[in-house]
Amino acid sequence: MKESNFTFKDKMGQNIFVYKWEGNEGTPKAAIQIAHGASEHAKRYFEFAKTLTEEGFVVYANDHRGHGKTALNDEELGFFAEKNGWKIVVDDMHELTDIIKKENGDIPIFLLGHSMGSFLARSYIIEYGKGIDGVILSGTGYNTSFEIKLGLLISNREINKKGLKTKSMKLQKLTFGSLNNKFKSPRTDYDWLNRDEKEVDKYIEDKLCGGAFTTSSYRDLFNGISEICNLKNISKVPKTLPIYLFSGDKDPVGKNGKGVLKVYNLFKKAGIRDIEMKLYKDGRHEMLNELNKHEVYEDIINWINRHLK
Template sequence: MQNFKFKTKKGMTINAYKWVPTGEIKAIVQISHGMNEHILRYDGFAKFLSEKGYLIYGNDHLGHGKSLLEGEELGYISDDDGFNDMVDEMKTLTDIIREEHKDLKIFMFSHSMGSFLAQRYIEIYRDKIDGLILSGTNGQPPVALNMGISLSNLIMKVKGRREKSKLIEALSFGSYNKKITPKRTYFDWLSRDEKEVDKYIEDPLCGNLFPVSFFHDLYIGMKSIHNEEDLQNISKDLPIYIFCGSDDPVGNYGKGIVNLNNIYKRLGIRDVEYKLYEGGRHEMLNEINRLEVIIDILNWLEARK
């Protein structure tokens, strides 16, 4: 694993890594991680794919891990449009990868928040990548999205973009544990593997209370994904693989990825498929059946590299 840094078009410094296979490189996978975590949580997954001949790149999104603006806390992305700033940061990394490896296919693996960034990415940047994997995602805006936009906007007007609100966090995640019994922790909805949940809780770079501006920009960005004109801009030749657990609240317990699959098929995308893992929760890469999940991803990549 090699650590490096790059700058966005706005001059923000991004912390990144790459995992280089020892032999011939089959293709490249760029990882886009989720909210309130960091790229090194994907180290095991990246090492597995690297051992199979894939060159892996990934970065800490703005406001996450070691990609923090000077003087800012975790979760503060930027002063105006954090969602699209993260999308642009992903595009900058793709450009770096393409400059270094002009003849290799680039696939993007994206999870949770990262998957919503990726959904926006393929609407704006039509021909940058050669395939997309969406994990722990959804194809319909959350019911409370407009309420979240209004409430977060009000709080920011009164107290600024750096204000933190447990009310906003509860609106976003408060119901995620409701179907789990018995409840052991606030983050049981992430995985059935208690060790993985505990690792998340014990990680100082995970599970923090983010500022209101993060949620506001995320809500606005998630709403923008569903603009019909932008959806039509997605390449019909882009292979897309969607998956989540049947007990994943982010994916509306499986309904969300079915909806997203149907949207992409309606658009005329030729190679789109989904898989629902029975009993799985939000982080399928950290689930009790994670080897099955990773092998399914590998098989999908092998068929399209």
């Protein structure tokens, strides 16, 4: 596998850092674009990308604004933008899609989003769904209108008190603080991620993982979730776009599968014709890093291969 990287300047003038992984020879049969989750970065998808390249795919993954190497310093970690941050991040993803098309010509493109990246991907396909060939949602979830309104209320109060760029531990506790609660005698604060202790420890030791968002980014996040949980907006997704959802049935983000099923049913209600869902027994949030991750990889690859034109 060959790894390279590049940056592109987005519409707001921000340099967005991108990893590219490709096989050593031959034309790729499709491109996979990865949107990572909150408080992590794209390099964490190296092993999954390696497997994809071995199967004939080329893989691109950018560090979102406020994450990884796109964030130039610690102060920028967790910060999207002063306003419209969610839309800007989604537009960055679309700019990367355009770059993928320019570099690879007329090959299929599949977008895979994990966790917050799955929420971003759901916004993406509302706006830009006609430009890709399928979307894969890992560790996604659903929030009620009450949960969203509460999150926005606290976010706006925190912004008024502390400003746009202050890290909010109150909102960090609201959004992530309870995720470990359903696991008995957790070894760490991040046992909810997956059952592989080595992977959990790698996350904890990574200085680019686990940080709090700024007040404005939490507001962006709740505004984004409000958009993607609205059936009227979901109905804008192209009806022929293939969608695959997967999660662990012990993932607290997906409310142990109930939230994932809610999202699946909303897509069905919106008229999506080709949609599949799989819940892995005892799996937690990061199925791509779980104990049975190679089974998960195989399922994803098989789904993509079935949807190649």
